[in-house]
Amino acid sequence: MKLIKLDAIDSTNDFLKSLSTQDELENFIVVTAENQTKGKGQRGSKWESEKGKNLIMSTLVKDFLFDNEQVFNLSVIVSLSVIEVLKSLNIPELSIKWPNDIMSYNKKIGGILIENTIKSDGRIVSVVGLGLNVNQTNFGELPQASSLCVILNKTVDKEIFPALITDKIKEKIALWERSSYVFWQDYFNSLFRKGVPMPFKNLEDRNFMGIIQGVSSVGKIQILLEDDSVSEFDIKEIKMLY
Template sequence: MDLIKLSAITSTNSYLKEMCTQTQLKDATVVWAQAQTEGRGQRGSTWQSEPGKSLTFSVLKRFHNLSTTEHILINMATSLGVAKALDKLKIPKVAIKWPNDIMSYDKKLCGILIENQLKGKLLSSSIIGIGLNVNNVEFDNLPQAGSLFTITGKNYELEEVLELMVRCILEELEKLEISSHDELKTGYEARLFRKDEISVFEREDGTLLNGIIRGVNREGNLCVELEDESLAEFSLKEVKLRY
């Protein structure tokens, strides 16, 4: 990988996107910021990071034969890559909270934001932003947040964790154009947080429903078995898991 290490910027995704417009960056270019002031997450949320204790970085991945309709596979592969890296660090109970929050037990350790660049009917590249809590101990009004340190009690070298993360993510992304997508979907579903457990979900209008996560469909929507045993499919904007 080509690593660009910066001190402080607003967003690694925005920086990498701007760099792509100015020059032809190599595949697997990584931008790592020691401090990120305007990190973003899913649903327009922000990602808090603590300089010297968090990892905030973005990876540029180029593709050659991936259809725009297969964009969800990038999310699945990235999520699996992060999960497998945490496995190697011996973090317990690693799971993926749909669509791409990475958990240990019931604590969120990592958020992912993916922005795709299109060329006709193909995905030409993706900018994959990762925010990972590593040695953090304080979280501002975020009771569901955790870090590698709070889970294991160990301090970690940020650059070593970064290198492992990038390697595992790229290994999964490299498989997208050469291996079975069904195999990827199966691996992703096996990691789903609270899969096959009765859970509470919140709709856009604030109403609640009970259901059991059974998997995802080919579009990446969440498949939930409802109380009447019917199977409903929800997009990211339609429902939120409460836990």
């Protein structure tokens, strides 16, 4: 695994996307940073991280996705890879808050942002960004955030994660063709608050109750509504309240 370690950068995803214009760039190359000034999360939100305390990494994945309808497959693989690595470190009560936030109990400890670029020949090149709260203990006005250090009550070596997570992603990609059904089932079973009545907010800023049933093949969340119908929503159409 080729690793590029940076002290500070605006965004590891943006840095790796600019590098990925070079066709000869090695698959699964990883970029890490001690500090990120313009970290991005889902819905265009900022990803805040205390300098030097957390894992900030981006990985290049190519030659896996070949169709826009398949892009959520990579989210499944990456989310499960992070979960498995954290389980090996005895992080308790892990789950995936749709689409790909990493939770321990009801606290967010990590977030994944995958950005895809379609090349002129139709190939899809993906940059997988991961922010994982490792040794940060103060989250200011973010009461729903936590870290591995807080959960385990000890400092964790953040340098172990790039290789562990990237190797797990490579392993699952290699197994995807014959194990995709199993991976999808593992993803469903790992969903945060699946099968539990809970509140949501829609585009009209209205709250409603629903029960998460699963996720469609293109990554839309499936929610059982109070009228017993099941509706699908994408990331921009709904917000989970918890």
